[in-house]
Amino acid sequence: MLPTRGYATKGPTSVLEPFKFERREPGPHDVLIEILYCGICHSDIHQARDEWGGSIFPMVPGHEIVGRVTRVGSQVKRFKVGELAGVGCFVDSCRRCASCKEGLEQYCEVHLVLTYNGTERDKKTPTYGGYSSQIVVDENYTLKISPKLPPANVAPLLCAGITTYSPLRHFKVGPGQRVGVVGLGGLGHMAIKLAAAMGAEVTVLSTSKSKEQDARRLGAHDFVLSKDPTSLEAHANRFDFILDAVSAPHDLNAYLRLLRRDGVLTLVGAPPKPLEVRALSLITKRRTLAGSNIGGIRETQEMLDYCAEHNVTSDIEVIPIQQVNEAYERTLKGDVRYRFVIDMKTLGV
Amino acid sequence: MLPTRGYATKGPTSVLEPFKFERREPGPHDVLIEILYCGICHSDIHQARDEWGGSIFPMVPGHEIVGRVTRVGSQVKRFKVGELAGVGCFVDSCRRCASCKEGLEQYCEVHLVLTYNGTERDKKTPTYGGYSSQIVVDENYTLKISPKLPPANVAPLLCAGITTYSPLRHFKVGPGQRVGVVGLGGLGHMAIKLAAAMGAEVTVLSTSKSKEQDARRLGAHDFVLSKDPTSLEAHANRFDFILDAVSAPHDLNAYLRLLRRDGVLTLVGAPPKPLEVRALSLITKRRTLAGSNIGGIRETQEMLDYCAEHNVTSDIEVIPIQQVNEAYERTLKGDVRYRFVIDMKTLGV
Numbered sequence: 228m229l230p231t232r233g234y235a236t237k238g239p240t241s242v243l244e245p246f247k248f249e250r251r252e253p254g255p256h257d258v259l260i261e262i263l264y265c266g267i268c269h270s271d272i273h274q275a276r277d278e279w280g281g282s283i284f285p286m287v288p289g290h291e292i293v294g295r296v297t298r299v300g301s302q303v304k305r306f307k308v309g310e311l312a313g314v315g316c317f318v319d320s321c322r323r324c325a326s327c328k329e330g331l332e333q334y335c336e337v338h339l340v341l342t343y344n345g346t347e348r349d350k351k352t353p354t355y356g357g358y359s360s361q362i363v364v365d366e367n368y369t370l371k372i373s374p375k376l377p378p379a380n381v382a383p384l385l386c387a388g389i390t391t392y393s394p395l396r397h398f399k400v401g402p403g404q405r406v407g408v409v410g411l412g413g414l415g416h417m418a419i420k421l422a423a424a425m426g427a428e429v430t431v432l433s434t435s436k437s438k439e440q441d442a443r444r445l446g447a448h449d450f451v452l453s454k455d456p457t458s459l460e461a462h463a464n465r466f467d468f469i470l471d472a473v474s475a476p477h478d479l480n481a482y483l484r485l486l487r488r489d490g491v492l493t494l495v496g497a498p499p500k501p502l503e504v505r506a507l508s509l510i511t512k513r514r515t516l517a518g519s520n521i522g523g524i525r526e527t528q529e530m531l532d533y534c535a536e537h538n539v540t541s542d543i544e545v546i547p548i549q550q551v552n553e554a555y556e557r558t559l560k561g562d563v564r565y566r567f568v569i570d571m572k573t574l575g576v
Numbered sequence: 577m578l579p580t581r582g583y584a585t586k587g588p589t590s591v592l593e594p595f596k597f598e599r600r601e602p603g604p605h606d607v608l609i610e611i612l613y614c615g616i617c618h619s620d621i622h623q624a625r626d627e628w629g630g631s632i633f634p635m636v637p638g639h640e641i642v643g644r645v646t647r648v649g650s651q652v653k654r655f656k657v658g659e660l661a662g663v664g665c666f667v668d669s670c671r672r673c674a675s676c677k678e679g680l681e682q683y684c685e686v687h688l689v690l691t692y693n694g695t696e697r698d699k700k701t702p703t704y705g706g707y708s709s710q711i712v713v714d715e716n717y718t719l720k721i722s723p724k725l726p727p728a729n730v731a732p733l734l735c736a737g738i739t740t741y742s743p744l745r746h747f748k749v750g751p752g753q754r755v756g757v758v759g760l761g762g763l764g765h766m767a768i769k770l771a772a773a774m775g776a777e778v779t780v781l782s783t784s785k786s787k788e789q790d791a792r793r794l795g796a797h798d799f800v801l802s803k804d805p806t807s808l809e810a811h812a813n814r815f816d817f818i819l820d821a822v823s824a825p826h827d828l829n830a831y832l833r834l835l836r837r838d839g840v841l842t843l844v845g846a847p848p849k850p851l852e853v854r855a856l857s858l859i860t861k862r863r864t865l866a867g868s869n870i871g872g873i874r875e876t877q878e879m880l881d882y883c884a885e886h887n888v889t890s891d892i893e894v895i896p897i898q899q900v901n902e903a904y905e906r907t908l909k910g911d912v913r914y915r916f917v918i919d920m921k922t923l924g925v
Contacts, residue, residue, distance in 0.1 A: 325837075331837070334837045334861060397862070464685070479853075480850070488680070488683045488685075494855045495859070496855070497855040497856050497859060501829070501853055501854045501855075502852070502853050502854075502855060503850035503851070503852060503853075504828075504850055504851050504853045504865070506843045506845070506850075506851060506867060507867075509843055509866060509867025510843060510844070510867030510868060510869045511683075511867070511869060512683060512867075512869075513683065513746070513868050514866070515864050515865070516853070516858065516864070516865040516866070517863070517865070518855060518856075518859030518860070518861075518863060519862050520859045520861075
């Protein structure tokens with residue numbers, strides 16, 4: 228077993244503290260990755276505080292991982308020692324169900340092995356995430372990372388990037404289309420960059436006028452103050468696609484009305500309470516309300532390659548791991564533009 | 577002008593009574609149709625009682641019309657005197673917007689001329705529906721009706737038929753797919769027949785065990801008692817497509833959970849209050865919630881031809897027009913299998 232250092236929380240009301248644990252010895256298909264950077268995702272906080280229920284403690288969060296390969300198993304073909312590697316929201320799956328076979332492992336119908344707060348395929352051994360010095364992952368669930376991009380800025384692509392890229396691709400967003408982005412946070416800022424890179428005309432819909440300048444800097448072509456009914460009305464029936472990244476309660480019908488006929492609004496944020504949907508908001512223009520969950524390994528690799536080619540990365544604030552608890556508080560207040568990334572060398576030796 | 581007899585209501589709390597009014601003289605592109613049968617749609621009742629707001633009185637309801645052509649304008653090409661003809665939910669549209677040009681007139685972005693409780697393209701002249709002796713309609717908004725089918729049973733196809741056919745086609749329902757139908761009423765019974773004709777495996781989801789026998793007679797392969805959580809759970813992640821024809825408040829999440837990955841639930845009924853949708857019901861399996869509104873002229877003709885070819889019609893109870901008010905009360909109680917159709921010759925002379 229490999230002694231590993233990290234930060235863990237012992238329970239829903241605890242803070243993150245230094246934690247020592249063990250990783251498995253790399254098997255024939257595994258790579259051992261020295262973690263360089265790990266992003267802080269809002270879902271880390273939800274799970275660390277057991278807000279979704281069923282959390283497993285002690286918990287080492289983190290699923291936006293970029294590191295360097297330091298050892299490879301005897302059968303590993305895709306990675307060499309010294310190369311960059313990435314790990315996202317899951318590190319294994321059943322590999323046999325229809326979804327796994329289609330490369331949509333995120334929808335595995337048997338058992339998706341989450342990077343942390345989950346269990347291995349034995350459904351017993353807990354998994355520990357990226358707020359740690361190293362990780363062992365099957366090469367088939369490990370992503371290749373281009374050396375062209377700064378690795379700290381790449382880390383958030385492993386969750387925030389793929390979560391927004393996947394629905395944009397699935398619903399065929401492209402040139403000539405009008406795309407709305409609701410919620411300018413970690414996910415929203417990636418949605419702007421990606422939709423703009425794909426050639427769409429991007430409009431940010433925000434409750435805060437103060438975000439307009441930043442929205443435009445990130446690539447948005449237009450900005451709508453969503454609490455102003457007149458502005459909203461002027462954009463009725465306008466958008467082909469809206470990506471809704473808000474996880475707080477909000478009025479979905481106000482946004483559905485902005486979709487043109489056959490338009491699609493995709494939820495990637497999960498508000499704690501049900502959202503109210505007026506049937507006529509959908510029926511009158513054959514509109515669609517969809518949801519989308521991260522992405523599969525194949526599509527995550529495609530997204531990383533796309534980002535390397537189009538020079539798309541996350542806007543980040545790098546912190547030492549000793550500031551992780553403070554970063555959680557600031558994330559909850561929306562006080563980050565737009566993702567905290569932990570510099571893992573600050574773990575020390 | 578053409579003196580016309582019908583039944584109208586004078587206001588939201590009135591009953592339907594004999595009413596005399598005038599139709600326009602047929603123009604060069606119009607056909608004059610002697611109405612043989614007109615179906616009673618639940619939406620007739622909503623509008624007659626002004627439950628959706630904005631109703632125009634006096635109102636002659638009725639948009640499931642089958643009749644015989646008795647006169648044609650000088651430029652009419654598609655109809656001859658003596659032929660059967662049908663009229664559905666609208667009798668004209670702007671003809672210039674993107675939706676009209678695509679043959680999706682039901683989503684006309686300028687002004688859809690509803691068959692009744694609407695106004696002509698001048699946005700002033702009120703329209704009167706099918707509870708009447710005759711109607712004048714532009715031939716481009718008139719449907720051809722096969723003499724192969726009994727015309728009384730065809731009438732409900734003009735609304736209940738196309739409303740269910742259109743989403744089944746749009747979402748590409750076909751052989752090998754599992755389709756759920758929620759709500760066994762006027763729309764639901766057509767959905768069963770049509771989905772079965774298209775080769776799908778059809779399951780009826782109903783709160784009433786007493787409907788099982790009828791569901792199977794109509795073509796359903798399976799029946800699920802939707803108020804039994806165990807039965808529902810056994811069908812989780814099973815359906816490719818669910819058509820929800822319920823216009824009463826109901827728990828949508830219970831049905832969304834029955835969809836497999838990438839499955840679609842389409843609403844064709846419009847409950848008066850918003851429906852609660854859990855974001856995770858959609859996100860976890862990339863499910864889609866959609867709405868669909870009747871169909872365009874091209875697709876309505878396609879549906880009528882399809883029904884003639886596959887011998888699909890509505891189950892009906894024919895009534896004389898003098899029983900229309902009683903039929904409304906029985907419709908509200910669900911006491912009809914599955915559509916009232918008015919025999920218009922009972923209007924007398």
